[in-house]
Amino acid sequence: MRRIKLGIGTALGAAALATGALTLAPTATAVTPTTATLTADCGTFGSGRATLVATQDGTSATITLSSSAIKAPIDIPAGSVNSTLTLSKNGSDTTTFTGSSNPAIPSGSDVSTGPLTGTVAAGDVLEATSLKLVVFGLITVDCTATSAQSPGPFTF
Template sequence: MARSRLVGLAVLGTVGAVTATLALSTSSFAVAPATATATYDCGTWGSGLGTLTATDTGGVKKIKLTSTAITMPVGSSANPNSITTTLKVNKTAGGVTSEVQFSAKLNPAMSGGNPITLGPLSLSSGTIATGNTTNSLVLTGTPSATNWSLKIVTSSPTVATVYCTATTTQSSAFTW
């Protein structure tokens, strides 16, 4: 009788420890590679190489974009979290390609001539499952309201919309 109680307490203790560990852990999924580069044409904001950093934490997929080649125009500035950024990418799943979007209003304070930091941008349109890949949505022609891969909308202290086209695919597609 004492032995069965002891075994029962040991099992309960193990179950409790496992439950506590699971409750405290965050579900983080690897994205490979974690970073990639692509080239963007953003008109007056410049053109050149941007670094994309992808994360998947708890099923929340995000991409952050930074670039020293793309900068805010001289004489302009942006307050923290005053830029709404939308990034379109191609998703490939089972040989079928479609478009998904990442969007957010997250940025540090930036001033004219400074490199951009946008996001991290959360998946906002479409779905991405484990094993799907995403890559830059490459477009030709002048960036415009109907031809863009990246849209940057500033709201404070000034209002402006900047359209950008990806001119190259990523150095490596992201596999989620």
């Protein structure tokens, strides 16, 4: 009888610990939408459509951007583009996502950059407004959004 009570007590204790651990575990966060498109003007470098893909892990977020607005004039090695994506934040402020982890981009191909990293808070609503690319530390490309994000801003 004593072993039965001990077994039941141990099982109940384990269940209580598991329930407590689930209660204290951080809640999963998600950004919606995860993919958005817009059009951008990059001056003499071109204009066109850009696709942004966002992910979130707690207060950290990443955005990867690819665009037909800019074509690589030469082969661009991985990690040689410093990017700053500026986004409107909650309609009254701005925030930036930065990075230099572009993939290798062959000459004539669409430019892609990211993941660009930034910090977000629950409820932040972000919409891309501009992008600055610095290639090889020498060539600066400034792009400005000419349309709103579709299907809408990122909500974290």
